[in-house]
Amino acid sequence: NKLAGAVCKSIFNNLDEAKDFTFRLQNLDNRQIKNSTLKSIKGCRFCFEDIVGNSSAILNTKTKALRAAEGDSTILITGESGTGKELFAQAIHMASLRKNGPFIRVNCAGIPENLLESELFGYDYGSFTGARKEGKPGKFELAHNGTVFLDEVGDMSIGMQAKLLRVTQENEFERVGGMVTYEVDVRIIAATNKDLWKMVKVGQFREDLYYRLDVVNIPIPPLRERLED
16 A cells, blocks of 8 residues: 555667667666755756757747747747646747846746735735745846746736736836835746636736737647647
């Protein structure tokens, strides 16, 4: 009644593939043994060269994303879960003029609603029980001169959308409980697996915010639409 491990059966076309797989597996085991401490990840780990695929669908998407990376417009990446939206977001950042700046991720669906505002904009001392004495900078503050990646932006509440609208329009925000207005220089890349325009029509997403985010739209095709990959 206790999980002891797993057995995997892999089928290879030739012996060389099997040897290569075994070699990489052994190296992975050795790295796990040597690196027993947690490793912090800073910035981006992926660029366009890491996006695998030769189908016309993925090549066209990469071409559009590369063009978008040359500018500084807000980008909305759409696609089903698992299609690689964050991979493209990181690649766009690394191909942009902001590549030496920070790349800050925010999972809008993974942070409780009552904490999301302080995560995005930070807070000042005394703003709520348990707040740090020195306050805390938010994701937008940390991303100054870089990129903020808002993943699953369609899961934001209407109230939170109104607060996000201000920073997309005016490039300014206030910390929770604070009275100082901060000006920030960030590029916003948003991603969602939902149809935001349908949500706009039923009142679940603000139309003004939608047009602010959907300046450049990059849909990521699922693998079933590019089987040759």
